[in-house]
């Protein structure tokens with residue numbers, strides 16, 4: 421705990437970034453002290469807005485000297501409370517470090533400040549005739565520093581991988597206050613430990629990312645979306661197998677009828693077709709020529725013949741494709757109205773059906789009075805299980821009941837050698853459950869690594885792992 425008075429703290433932070441870049445008004449503390457989780461009341465002591473790596477370094481050095489706790493803050497779209505400041509921490513917002521520079525057409529790389537918004541990079545890539553493929557519903561607000569720190573996934577992982585796969589180089593300020601330039605944007609660099617990888621998905625616990633060189637790729641052609649109505653969950657996997665056997669997919673997602681109905685009820689997009697189905701699969705592929713469309717149609721018909729698919733629709737334009745995507749992408753925001761308890765779990769794709777059925781049995785037994793919403797990136801083995809809070813139940817009671825059942829859910833995750841956090845990260849919400857995915861020895865190594873980079877525990881303390 422720091423012995424600095426609030427006044428002295430503001431003074432010292434202002435000396436680094438300027439008085440207009442330190443905020444302590446109630447609105448800012450509330451806004452920048454939290455992410456999209458609604459569990460922990462924000463309580464930061466100040467919000468600071470550096471503009472350069474050097475300023476971040478000075479703040480970290482001050483934190484070491486004065487025993488401050490620092491929390492990094494990007495677009496604040498996190499779902500695991502990795503960027504929540506609930507204990508008087510100083511929040512470092514990267515909003516002013518949002519420059520895109522040094523585009524290199526030959527290397528297909530571009531340098532981005534940690535505060536560059538995902539969509540800003542996507543648009544920049546498009547302007548160069550290229551593509552930044554990591555995409556998700558919060559792309560309009562999430563920032564690259566946060567995406568990298570949580571190794572964000574999203575809807576195109578099946579084809580393009582996670583954020584990790586697009587980071588060519590990183591500039592970080594470690595917890596000790598050193599500035600490291602990691603990997604120098606090289607494609608090949610076998611010179612020992614790739615420390616870049618520790619900061620990717622490190623949730624700001626080892627140091628803060630201030631700049632990243634991101635890779636871009638060729639833009640996909642004529643992305644076409646197919647939504648299929650599937651009566652039984654296991655059939656979704658047969659559909660996935662059959663399509664993947666003959667085509668390269670850019671996405672393969674699923675959602676339940678309950679999830680779809682809630683999105684449609686908002687009135688922005690219509691249901692895909694009239695035939696009701698328990699589940700829907702959403703596939704996307706590049707239709708570079710007629711042959712691709714014909715192949716997709718043939719596979720679709722085969723799936724109908726097998727009884728796996730009841731009905732389907734294929735987009736005929738970009739607008740139609742975007743509307744079909746909304747059926748899937750709008751789910752998270754739509755259900756946020758019900759204060760959902762979130763699980764973001766994964767197993768290898770081949771184990772998804774028995775895994776889901778076992779979990780379904782537990783949650784339907786234990787939550788007879790709660791609404792359960794399934795959706796996710798099924799092509800990656802990643803399921804989003806959301807339990808909705810009944811209106812008449814207090815938030816605290818609801819979360820307590822959910823946490824109890826979580827233990828049983830995570831026992832199933834452990835049994836199937838899965839993960840308690842596929843893509844949202846650990847933060848505060850999944851920290852108590854990390855041992856269901858990581859061995860005791862692994863956790864000891866993680867603690868040891870943390871102490872190497874951040875011996876005074878100033879960087880995002882209490883997140884991901886306790887010392």
Ligand SMILES: O=C(O)CC[C@@H](O)C(=O)O
Nearest residue numbers: 557749752762796804806
């Ligand atoms: O809200 C969720 O549970 C998932 C959010 C996001 O990862 C998605 O896939 O839409």
Ligand SMILES: [Zn+2]
Nearest residue numbers: 574797804843
């Ligand atoms: Zn997701």
